[in-house]
Amino acid sequence: MTTLRLILGDQLSHDIAALKGCDKDNDIILMVEVWDEATYVHHHKKKIAFLFSAMRHFAAELQDKGYSVHYTKLDDEKNTGSFRGEIERAIKAYKPDEIIVTFPGEYRVLQDMIKWESAFEIPVDIREDNRFLCTPEKFEQWAQGRKSLRMEFFYRDMRRDYNILMDGDKPEGGEWNYDSENRKPPKEGLLVPPTYTAQIDDITREVIDLVATRFGNHFGDLEPFYFAVTRDQALHALDKFITERLQKFGDYQDAMVEGEPWMFHAHISFYLNCGLLKPLECIQKAQDAYKKGKAPLNATEGFIRQIMGWREYIRGIYWMKMPDYAQENFLEAKRKLPNFFWGAPTHMNCLKQCIKETKENAYAHHIQRLMVLGNFALIAGIDPKYVNEWYLIVYADAYEWVELPNVSGMILYADGGYLASKPYAASGAYINKMSDYCKGCKYSVTKKNGPQACPFNYLYWDFFLRNEDQLSNNPRIGMGYRTLAKMDDDKITAIKSDAQRFFKAIENNEIV
Ligand SMILES: Cc1cc2nc3c(=O)[nH]c(=O)nc-3n(C[C@H](O)[C@H](O)[C@H](O)COP(=O)(O)OP(=O)(O)OC[C@H]3O[C@@H](n4cnc5c(N)ncnc54)[C@H](O)[C@@H]3O)c2cc1C
Ligand code: SF4
Structure with a gap:
């Protein structure tokens, strides 16, 4: 047989x-x-x-x-x-x-x-794909009867099921989540260790030549090429993360620094998603480092939550909600993706840096994807179908099961709040706090209106004004609407007119 x-x-x-x-x-x-x-x-x-x-x-x-x-x-x-x-x-x-x-x-x-x-x-x-920690059936059972899902509760169940960072039936250290200790802004002169770089062998060289010839019109830089392409190399990359970066993973998880694309992130999503690494071994190696006193709890828990919580949760939602999930557009966003997403010039330094790094590395870290690129797509009202296509194309770790819920659910609120309890909309102040991008920008992050103002500032308020019918009942964003209610008419008019000017400029392919 x-x-x-x-x-x-x-x-x-x-x-x-x-x-x-x-x-x-x-x-x-x-x-x-x-x-x-x-x-x-x-x-x-x-x-x-x-x-x-x-x-x-x-x-x-x-x-x-x-x-x-x-x-x-x-x-x-x-x-x-x-x-x-x-x-x-x-x-x-x-x-x-x-x-x-x-x-x-x-x-x-x-x-x-x-x-x-x-x-x-x-x-x-x-x-069944035995590489995941939760099957689609098990996830569906967990989700049954819940009106809206929250990752945090799913994650706690996973920690208990796999006995990870547990002290008997209590979470290690007494808390499930140590994010209050994480997410510091970048310090001046922060030293980021160099990343793992694999050598190019004959097989990879042949493939690079093939891709250059057959896919020359696709987006992105082919070289320098440094990804691990075997399990041994991927394990090396993982070990390098555990020994050199995990300690500061939590502290600088949300920090963005110009010229530092990798920061203290693990750079393992491409290896996990194609099977070279397994989720449980990444989790266990992090847990071992913590137990040996080589990584603090806030960093270890934060890292484990990404893999055991977010990664599995995202996959569960994908299989439970497809095929309808791919069509969701709760906010009825209709705009096309501006050309600068494909490398055309822009004066907005945060977007310019994140897109440049995406083009070079087929990688951007989570906060660049969420709070710069994604935040812009959300507040500028870009149609989810274009945003999903872009994310699926540009990242080496992108497969629809993980890309679609992150884009439609997490950044675009296209599912009406099923995955995330509120839209991750932010003005320029957030980007200024968590990065050094604004220093090198043509726009002023402190200006709220007018041609010199940071576009994130007026697009943020315009987003809430445009989507008032769909969003104003959400208790988690009530504060935003209360602030809007106190704004005088002149201010509202200025916001709307700045946003219209900006939208017209991108429609006309002007440099914004
Ligand atoms: C809009 C958007 C699109 C995204 N698209 C993808 C995608 O196509 N493929 C992908 O693997 N991840 C995606 N992510 C999640 C996350 O940004 C990447 O997994 C992460 O940046 C990969 O880099 P890293 O390995 O250095 O991760 P780290 O920050 O070091 O995190 C460790 C691991 O946790 C997992 N993880 C963390 N966050 C998530 C998440 N939200 N969803 C799933 N896994 C997560 C990844 O496996 C990652 O390797 C997306 C996030 C956003 C906001
Ligand atoms: S000023 Fe605004 S557009 Fe410029 S880098 Fe800062 S947040 Fe981005």
Whole structure:
């Protein structure tokens, strides 16, 4: 009996469900680089190079372990360009009795997979993705009967279930969450340790050349290329984070410094999301560092919450709410994405820096994504479909299961408050407090109105004015509406007119 075992590009784990019970003498492992997946949105060049290189390295490791791997490279002459076409070719070549695959990361792919059994007339076993800590079914049970969901309660249950940072049945240190000790503004002269940088080997070089030739029109810089592309390298990157950055992760989690794209973040999302690292090992390594006195509790808890709480919570919402979630637009935002998101000039230094770093690294840290780029998209009323597409394209860690709830739910409030209890809207004051961007900006962050004023300042109030019907009943933003109620008419007129001038300028592709 021959089984065809398909491994997708984000399933690069040696203990992935599809490999369980593999008969190395008879089974075929199928891995494919397909045009459809690389171009259904025009992914960042670095993201494509990272994934193709990691896939090729993973296939070579499987071969070394004695598996029979059928690997289709993008430029193979007979490559059909789609999962279906490649499975059909493999069925013709190997005549398997069964296909086994692991549950995919995107609803779109799952819908196709479900149809394979009747299309190919072969049993297809879609196995649960064993790399996550909470299954979609378990999440749904947890969510049942709750009017609105809050990550914090889900996270506490996960800590108890996995016995992480627990002291008996109490949280370690007495609190579940140490954010009150976190999130300091950046200090002058803060020293950020250099990041992990992998060497480019022959496989990666070949892939970089391929991407340069075939995807030259995609957004983003291909080189310098420094991502880990094997599990060993990814483990190195993780260890480097635990020993050199975790200590200050909590303190500077929200800080942004010009020229310091990585700060004290872990830079492991790309490795976690494609399977080179496992969530529980990252959590346990952080917990071990804390127990050995090498990392403080506020940093350790904050880091663990991101992976055990946010990452799993976001995935649970995705599978529970798809496909409707992708269409949500509670605030009826309609504007197009301004050209500066693709690298056109802008005078707004915060956006300029975050987009420049995104273009260079296919990475921006959480607060850049949330409070600069996302905050702008929210208060400028950009249509969620354009914002989602942008985030899916530009980040090397972006797959729809994690990108969509973060964008539609967390930054755009497009789900009407299901994921986040209030919109994360902020004026320039927040960006000025948490970064040094405003020092190098043409606009004045202290000016509220007029052509020299920081656009975040008037767009913030215009956002609340525009969306009063949908938002004014939300008790968590009552304060904002009470402040607006006290503003005189001249001030309101100035806000509206500044916002209109700004919107007109971006529609006309003027530099703003
Ligand atoms: C608008 C927006 C879009 C985002 N899109 C993605 C995306 O496409 N892919 C992605 O992996 N993350 C996404 N995130 C979450 C987060 O920004 C990234 O996971 C993080 O910046 C990755 O960098 P890091 O590994 O240095 O993370 P750290 O800040 O060091 O955090 C550690 C880990 O926690 C996890 N994590 C933290 N926050 C989240 C979150 N909100 N959702 C899911 N996991 C989280 C990640 O696995 C991350 O590697 C998005 C956040 C926002 C606000
Ligand atoms: S002044 Fe406003 S636009 Fe300029 S960097 Fe600061 S927040 Fe951004």
